[in-house]
Amino acid sequence: MLRRLLFPEERSKKSKNEQKKSSVARLRVAFQGVDGAYSAEAARSCFAGTEIELCPYPRFTDVCDAVARGETVYGILPVANSQTGPIAEMEQLLQRYPLTVVRSIDFPVRHCLLCLPGQQLHDLVMVVSHPQALEQCSVYLESLGVQVVPMENTAESAKMIATKQLRGFAAIASARAAEIYRLQILATDIQNTPDNTTRFSILQKNPLAIPG
Numbered sequence: 001m002l003r004r005l006l007f008p009e010e011r012s013k014k015s016k017n018e019q020k021k022s023s024v025a026r027l028r029v030a031f032q033g034v035d036g037a038y039s040a041e042a043a044r045s046c047f048a049g050t051e052i053e054l055c056p057y058p059r060f061t062d063v064c065d066a067v068a069r070g071e072t073v074y075g076i077l078p079v080a081n082s083q084t085g086p087i088a089e090m091e092q093l094l095q096r097y098p099l100t101v102v103r104s105i106d107f108p109v110r111h112c113l114l115c116l117p118g119q120q121l122h123d124l125v126m127v128v129s130h131p132q133a134l135e136q137c138s139v140y141l142e143s144l145g146v147q148v149v150p151m152e153n154t155a156e157s158a159k160m161i162a163t164k165q166l167r168g169f170a171a172i173a174s175a176r177a178a179e180i181y182r183l184q185i186l187a188t189d190i191q192n193t194p195d196n197t198t199r200f201s202i203l204q205k206n207p208l209a210i211p212g
């Protein structure tokens, strides 16, 4: 107690060290896209109760590279969807990289239509999103009758609309992406099937063998 009073700087040094240690100890998980992507949400749900550090990468192949190089302990990939089936790109990546699927979860994917605050359905000329999300919402999109443009990631599409303040644009993404990028939700549950789920797999380079 007395030492703390006499040397307060010692305490702040220690807490900085502790902070450093805890951030090193956190499990790094690579995902494709930006915050608010379904991959990130699925990783949070998969590691619920464990402190993880979500590490964004632009492409799915970068996620595999990050795990293969040891930059992150885990990576997460969307491997199949309840409506559209197995995702070919992921099957190829799983064959190409010497990585092991250590866990898989079926994550509910509830797509929303997001735009700048104040915009209405009749203002829209273009909808952007990941090709998988566009396919999963094809019925709704046909009814909208606007131009559809594929992008790398659902949350990235939302982020682009917010950053560039794109009027007349909407993104198909999660409700979480709307919150993060301060967009308005024009419609919810726009996927073709109400119980739409995507299977996400967690990858690891050298999983520890369980003794015994």
Ligand SMILES: O=C(O)C(=O)C[C@]1(C(=O)O)C=C[C@@H](O)C=C1
Pocket (backbone or CB within 6 Å): 033, 036, 037, 038, 039, 040, 078, 081, 087, 109, 130, 132, 133, 152, 153, 154, 155, 198
């Ligand atoms: O774009 C995202 O947010 C992703 O996580 C990718 C992805 C996919 O590739 O299937 C994940 C879940 C949904 O099925 C739509 C898109």
